[in-house]
Amino acid sequence: MSEYVFRNVSQIGEREYQTVIDGQELAQMWRDGIITYNPEIQRGTKVKVGKDNSEVEVAVFSKANVKKIYTSMLSGQYFTDMITLNILEDGSEKIELDDEGNLTVDGEINIADGQHRIRALAMILEGNEKGNLAFDLTELKFPVKITHYDVQTAQQQFHQFSQGLKIxxxxxxxxxxxxxxxxxxxxxxxxxxxxxxxxxxxxxxxxxxxxxxxxxxxxxxxxxxxxxxxxxxxxxxxxxxxxxxxxxxxxxxxxxxxxxxxxxxxxxxxxxxxxxxxxxxxxxxxxxxxxxxxxxxxxxxxxxxxxxxxxxxxxxxxxxxxxxxxxxxxxxxxxxxxxxxxxxxxxxxxxxxxx
Known part of the structure; x- marks a missing residue:
């Protein structure tokens, strides 16, 4: 686990917070492993067979959907919408919200809703760093809901999200x-x-x-x-x-x-x-x-x-x-x-x- 500080956070419920994070920061958090994919509260995993016939479990997502979002963002046609992150409640995490609106988190931060969007942002970040793209990710401002749920509650939350998803x-x-x-x-x-x-x-x-x-x-x-x-x-x-x-x-x-x-x-x-x-x-x-x-x-x-x-x-x-x-x-x-x-x-x- 690593400590991370969310800025300008307001508490909207007993275990719910809200802030705004730009696409650059979200992409970096994903790339750096600060935001992670937890199969237990997401779409699960599937087995992928490598060239040496070894089996590896990988995240379930649609490459086509990521590509569509990526293209939409680059063309200026993307409208930002809410992304939900979950601080996993497992007894080892520590969270603190101070009077300045800084939410300090020492614990596992999972993507609860927005996996495809974050993957698209990470693709653009990679393109920028390689010199293939010159897109300002800070122009994309995302409302972000941050929850603090255990696995069971986070699964229930994803069940609600899934009612409108193709899963x-x-x-x-x-x-x-x-x-x-x-x-x-x-x-x-x-x-x-x-x-x-x-x-x-x-x-x-x-x-x-x-x-x-x-x-x-x-x-x-x-x-x-x-x-x-x-x-x-x-x-x-x-x-x-x-x-x-x-x-x-x-x-x-x-x-x-x-x-x-x-x-x-x-x-x-x-x-x-x-x-x-x-x-x-x-x-x-x-x-x-x-x-x-x-x-x-x-x-x-x-x-x-x-x-x-x-x-x-x-x-x-x-x-x-x-x-x-x-x-x-x-x-x-x-x-x-x-x-x-x-x-x-x-x-x-x-x-x-x-x-």
């Missing part, structure tokens, strides 16, 4: 701290074998993704759809405890869920290892939840007709065919159809087993 529903849902289904999924990510297997940035699982088996948004949507009577936080915590056990058993039972090679091969013809299949898995979890020895019924999943070529799914859930490849129809209607059909098929197997 994935998985990332938007990840920042929603209050939804009951979100609480359940966050607990599963901490206390079950789903830890490290839930994609929180994208809405889908890329073919070459060896780690993730389901997206945050899919799990949230599935729980909301199947457990529609979830009403309190206490119920959410209780459900998360059961689902943690359920998914631990499920991941151990289904090879596709713990073996990337088998999952990649299976996806060519089967729904078993697909992200979409978690709507079915959550539906099954509800069917057996109240059964005394529910674990003994889980293997019935292996008896379900989950082939993509099956007539059961064609049209409503699956499109395409062997030659051009199968496509999963992922809509509200198709999810409901899938959940209902999986429940009906599994119920039939349950009745046959217990008859």
């Amino acid at each position: 994935s529903s998985s990332r938007a849902e990840y920042f929603n701290q209050t939804g009951l289904a979100n609480i359940v999924v966050r607990e599963l990510m901490k206390n079950s074998d789903l830890a490290g297997r839930v994609e929180v940035v994208r809405n889908s699982i890329p073919k070459n993704d060896e780690r993730h088996i389901v997206t945050f948004a899919t799990l949230v949507n599935a729980i909301q759809l199947v457990y529609e009577d979830l009403e309190t936080r206490v119920q959410a915590i209780e459900l998360s405890k059961y689902l943690a056990e359920f998914f631990n058993e499920l991941i151990n039972l289904i090879p596709e869920l713990h073996n990337y090679e088998k999952r990649a091969q299976s996806k060519e013809t089967s729904l078993v290892g697909e992200n979409f299949m978690f709507y079915g898995y959550v539906a099954i979890s509800r069917l057996i939840r109240d059964k005394e020895n529910w674990k003994e019924y889980l293997p019935l999943i292996n008896e379900l007709d989950l082939l993509k070529s099956s007539k059961v799914w064609y049209g409503e859930v699956i499109k395409g065919g062997k030659e051009k490849g199968y496509t999963i129809v992922n809509t509200i209607d198709s999810r409901k159809t899938f959940v209902n059909k999986i429940a009906k098929m599994f119920n039939k197997l349950l009745n046959e087993r217990t008859a």
Whole structure:
């Protein structure tokens, strides 16, 4: 951590401050690492493979958006708007606002809203220093809101920002701290074998993704759809405890869920290892939840007709065919159809087993 002093600051709330900073200072703060990107309160990270095949986690942002802002600034067409910085509350930070309006910060300062704008400013600064540009960044004056929040509160703030941004529903849902289904999924990510297997940035699982088996948004949507009577936080915590056990058993039972090679091969013809299949898995979890020895019924999943070529799914859930490849129809209607059909098929197997 390094100490930084913001000038001409006014306090606008218990943990909120406001000032004006020009583009030159913001660009220098970013370049010097005074303002940093914290994936926990922003768009997350993605894995980039280098020339030596090494994997590096990098920030998620749109190069195209940065370029558009860069061009707009250089052409004099850019209208400055508010940037939000957050002083991370983690117990080690120190902040002090004196009578002169100087806010002294010794702590981690993260970009909360304005990542693309700051990157564009940094590009111009670099161009100026290399002699390729001669743009006066001090002419751009930005109103800056400075907050002092912990990670959870900063995530909630970004959730509000994200309502008007083009980010994935998985990332938007990840920042929603209050939804009951979100609480359940966050607990599963901490206390079950789903830890490290839930994609929180994208809405889908890329073919070459060896780690993730389901997206945050899919799990949230599935729980909301199947457990529609979830009403309190206490119920959410209780459900998360059961689902943690359920998914631990499920991941151990289904090879596709713990073996990337088998999952990649299976996806060519089967729904078993697909992200979409978690709507079915959550539906099954509800069917057996109240059964005394529910674990003994889980293997019935292996008896379900989950082939993509099956007539059961064609049209409503699956499109395409062997030659051009199968496509999963992922809509509200198709999810409901899938959940209902999986429940009906599994119920039939349950009745046959217990008859």
